[in-house]
Amino acid sequence: MKPGKMPKAVRLTAYGGIDQLHIVDVAMPEPKRNEVVVRVVSSGTNPGEIAIREGHLKEMFPMDFPFGQGTDFAGRISSVGSGVTTFAIGDEVLGWSEQRSAQAEYVVSEASHLVAKPPSLDWFRAGSLFVVATTAVAAVRAVSAKAGDVVAISGAAGGVGSLAVQLARRAGARVIGMASDDNAAFLASVGVEHVAYGDGLERRLRAVAPEGIDAFIDLFGGGYVDLAVKLGVSTERIDTIIDFAAAEKHGVKTDGSAQAASPATLADVANLIAWGEIVMPLTAIYPFSLLHDAYAELARRKTRGKIVLAFEESVKVRIGATSM
16 A cells, blocks of 8 residues: 555445445554454455345344444455464455454454465455355255255355355255246256246246255245245254244244354365365456445345455456356
8 A cells, every 4th residue: 555545444324225335544454462454355245234234233233333344355464463373464365354344455353264365266256255155054054955855045046045055066965046047057057956936936846846845045035934834844944044034933043154154164165166166156346446336236136146346456347247
């Protein structure tokens, strides 16, 4: 950073829409003991951040204004606090911020929330991985997906879904992915049977799985838990990451990122992607200055994979391009 120039970060001063997202100058963070400061190359966006910004989760995640946004990030370590022995200045890392401050040019993080970036993992997937990786792992574990199972997953082509379907397949399950017709080819490419959502879904699911569905992962909300129960899936093998009212009504699981949040989980999934064992699609890569555009697209809930923010001017930005 040029001398005298202050780093920029996202700040919210009130609950509301994207107009409440402000990019402001902030003081350069300083690491405390066991912390490092990372110069961010990329940071992911997640639907949960919209809910937090709009105040829907303020009882679950109380915050004092102003506060930042973003959990996932990847970058290079720029300074190291006392007690840190696992990383050094210049190391390439990916990780997460429990203070939701990842959408910034510099982020301070506990060293225990970082893992080394695999050399073959690109910056964009690295910087948008933590939330979707840990949520997908937790959801697949929650329903005990195993060889011979039939597992249905809603929101199957989204950020979490695109990983969850592949992890369930790796567990040996037959996977039925509910998504739009535009995502049929992608799901087929990773060995998942596509079923279009919308009117007649119950009939279509019964037709493709006449002997029944063993487990159901709901990543979208809007009645999928009710549908799973109607299809006869055991409540012990239904997991939703979004429909908490339905979960309480039926007594199903709500395992998500918190149940699998660890450096080990992040490193495992990062290496699977880096080695081509699974793929992670991207919908778009936006420069930090187009933050509002990124969140407007995310709110449409039509993405395949992730929408990523790029912080380095040298990074080639792609908007509206899907890649694997």
